[in-house]
Amino acid sequence: MSGAATKAGRTLAMGQDEAAGGGRQSVEAPFGRALARLGQSRPDIVGLTADLGKYTDILPFRDAFPDRFFNVGMAEQNLVAVAAGLARTGKVPFATTYGVFATRRAYDFVAIALAHSNLDVKIVAGLPGLTTGYGGTHQAIEDLALMRMIPGLTIIDPCDATEIEAATEAIAAHRGPVYMRLLRGSVPVVFDAGYRFEIGKARQLRDGSDVGIISTGFMTERALDAADALSKQGISAGVLHVPTIKPFDAEAVAAFAAGVSRIVTAENHVIVGGLASLVVETLFDAGIAKKLTRIGLPDRYIECGAVPTLQAKYGLTTEAVIAAIIALVRTTA
Amino acid sequence: MLRNSPPGSADIGALERKATQLRRHMLTMARGQGQGYIGQGLGIADVLAALYFHELRYDPHNLAWPDRDRFLLSTGHYSIALWAALAEAGVIPVEELITYGADNSRLEMSTLDTTPGVEVIGGSLGHGLGQGVGQALGLRIDRSDARIFVELSDGEMQEGSTWEAAMSASHFKLDGLVALVDCNGIQADGPVVLDMEPVAEKWRAFGWQTSEIDGNDMKAVVGALAGARERNGQPKAIVLRTLPGKGVPRIETSEKSHFFRVDVAQWDGIIAEFENGAAR
Numbered sequence: 001m002s003g004a005a006t007k008a009g010r011t012l013a014m015g016q017d018e019a020a021g022g023g024r025q026s027v028e029a030p031f032g033r034a035l036a037r038l039g040q041s042r043p044d045i046v047g048l049t050a051d052l053g054k055y056t057d058i059l060p061f062r063d064a065f066p067d068r069f070f071n072v073g074m075a076e077q078n079l080v081a082v083a084a085g086l087a088r089t090g091k092v093p094f095a096t097t098y099g100v101f102a103t104r105r106a107y108d109f110v111a112i113a114l115a116h117s118n119l120d121v122k123i124v125a126g127l128p129g130l131t132t133g134y135g136g137t138h139q140a141i142e143d144l145a146l147m148r149m150i151p152g153l154t155i156i157d158p159c160d161a162t163e164i165e166a167a168t169e170a171i172a173a174h175r176g177p178v179y180m181r182l183l184r185g186s187v188p189v190v191f192d193a194g195y196r197f198e199i200g201k202a203r204q205l206r207d208g209s210d211v212g213i214i215s216t217g218f219m220t221e222r223a224l225d226a227a228d229a230l231s232k233q234g235i236s237a238g239v240l241h242v243p244t245i246k247p248f249d250a251e252a253v254a255a256f257a258a259g260v261s262r263i264v265t266a267e268n269h270v271i272v273g274g275l276a277s278l279v280v281e282t283l284f285d286a287g288i289a290k291k292l293t294r295i296g297l298p299d300r301y302i303e304c305g306a307v308p309t310l311q312a313k314y315g316l317t318t319e320a321v322i323a324a325i326i327a328l329v330r331t332t333a
Numbered sequence: 334m335l336r337n338s339p340p341g342s343a344d345i346g347a348l349e350r351k352a353t354q355l356r357r358h359m360l361t362m363a364r365g366q367g368q369g370y371i372g373q374g375l376g377i378a379d380v381l382a383a384l385y386f387h388e389l390r391y392d393p394h395n396l397a398w399p400d401r402d403r404f405l406l407s408t409g410h411y412s413i414a415l416w417a418a419l420a421e422a423g424v425i426p427v428e429e430l431i432t433y434g435a436d437n438s439r440l441e442m443s444t445l446d447t448t449p450g451v452e453v454i455g456g457s458l459g460h461g462l463g464q465g466v467g468q469a470l471g472l473r474i475d476r477s478d479a480r481i482f483v484e485l486s487d488g489e490m491q492e493g494s495t496w497e498a499a500m501s502a503s504h505f506k507l508d509g510l511v512a513l514v515d516c517n518g519i520q521a522d523g524p525v526v527l528d529m530e531p532v533a534e535k536w537r538a539f540g541w542q543t544s545e546i547d548g549n550d551m552k553a554v555v556g557a558l559a560g561a562r563e564r565n566g567q568p569k570a571i572v573l574r575t576l577p578g579k580g581v582p583r584i585e586t587s588e589k590s591h592f593f594r595v596d597v598a599q600w601d602g603i604i605a606e607f608e609n610g611a612a613r
Binding site: 046067068070072073075077078080081082083084085086087088089090091093108109112113116117 | 399445446452453454456457459460462463464465466467468469470471472474475493494497498500501504505
């Protein structure tokens with residue numbers, strides 16, 4: 001990847017992000033742009049952050065609607081509590097922080113103050129999975145697993161700039177609490193303008209029969225590139241993109257899995273408790289038994305370093321997806 | 334529809350009789366259940382009487398009224414007091430009080446917001462004040478002059494989120510937000526396990542206009558609430574020194590008053606003790 005060539009070996013400062021890989025076009029701050037646009041027609045939308053406005057792309061909304069934006073300081077429990085209170089007065093708060101803080105730090109507030117009352121609050125969480133080199137304190141590698149346990153919470157893991165903008169509109173229209181992972185800064189465009197995001201729906205993006213890749217978040221970008229590369233080697237790989245982790249589109253996953261010989265799951269998250277676990281549960285429930293490889297992060301804390309270095313080391317690259325699929329096909333020929 | 338009463342107009346004697354009636358309801362509930370957080374409820378009865386029958390702009394027949402003042406009970410286990418107030422205000426039937434804590438009752442031992450008149454899920458301590466801050470911000474956006482009253486307790490101040498909320502309230506100049514800090518000196522493990530004093534100084538240091546009163550003195554409670562009406566850019570804290578079990582000497586003196594459990598046969602004696610005191 002080009003980013004790796006220029007920046008490998010060095011952890012970047014907090015606000016800096018690795019350049020978008022894969023030679024794709026990118027969009028700046030797709031979440032903030034979408035939210036600022038929505039704010040024009042939706043006076044009930046308010047913005048909140050806990051001292052991470054600059055780093056969660058919400059400043060376009062603040063600049064457009066300063067009277068509807070509140071920075072509560074470094075206090076994530078209060079961030080969620082204040083959002084809950086605003087929701088009780090009919091507002092639709094979008095609250096941003098990093099995923100680690102929204103989950104580990106504010107969990108009781110998300111569970112009780114928000115989800116138990118089904119309040120209309122959207123938590124938008126930066127630095128999902130392995131998207132920062134700041135180490136375990138900042139890498140939300142288990143957020144999907146944690147949030148999955150909260151009844152009634154909708155969970156979105158978008159792939160690209162197009163999906164972030166579409167999902168921002170969709171969660172604003174949806175009534176109820178949402179946890180959405182945020183790709184910030186310069187975000188690649190993977191999907192064309194015709195891509196449609198719908199909460200709770202998986203999308204089959206490639207047909208294929210040798211292997212079915214079931215992916216979420218930015219791993220779908222890797223999955224698509226891997227499928228293209230593998231087709232040149234005579235391996236037919238389908239791709240099912242599952243941007244909604246909860247409610248999970250079990251029907252689509254089971255139907256997709258039934259039509260392929262082997263299955264690979266790919267997620268920017270630990271391989272326990274997240275997408276892989278959901279897929280395995282779904283397949284078992286559906287009576288589908290097939291060889292399956294789980295691509296994702298190991299069940300351990302990850303060190304500091306440059307993001308391209310870490311993503312390569314921990315298998316979140318296109319190359320890693322290709323290698324895992326070739327190995328799976330070889331051992332199950 | 335209840336309206337804010339102008340300062341000085343309170344009928345202190347009538348409010349004291351309301352507080353006695355709330356305590357009577359609470360004893361009915363605790364007797365039915367055989368146990369409960371009766372100590373805390375009896376301690377805060379005067380404050381709830383002053384709020385629901387004098388201070389709150391509140392319509393028991395229109396609970397969703399956007400311009401209502403809101404009372405948030407952060408200590409959800411004080412629900413026994415809230416059910417008494419809501420019953421006396423006509424929100425829930427008095428006959429239902431006997432179901433307190435029973436299976437399938439709406440009158441839970443710790444509040445959920447599914448019961449009419451409950452503004453927030455209490456119980457997980459440290460949640461109420463932050464939600465009060467959010468509601469006050471929402472009312473400000475709507476240009477409503479409605480106020481938010483959040484009850485919280487001395488033990489609850491040990492939850493760090495209380496101070497996160499306190500900082501943000503003064504930063505946002507939420508002068509329609511009133512914290513009612515019930516200092517009854519007890520928590521789950523007994524007498525307060527961390528020294529929280531000086532309580533009033535802490536709130537002042539966080540930018541709150543703070544008064545400190547005997548929370549079982551109706552005249553003082555009404556006066557402090559009147560003093561908290563000023564819209565001067567500061568949130569208000571009223572530090573209430575209350576006596577757990579107030580009105581029933583044998584509960585007042587019990588060391589177990591965080592959660593009070595007695596034999597069914599003893600309730601007649603407890604109620605007689607209370608009625609003797611109320612009659613004096």
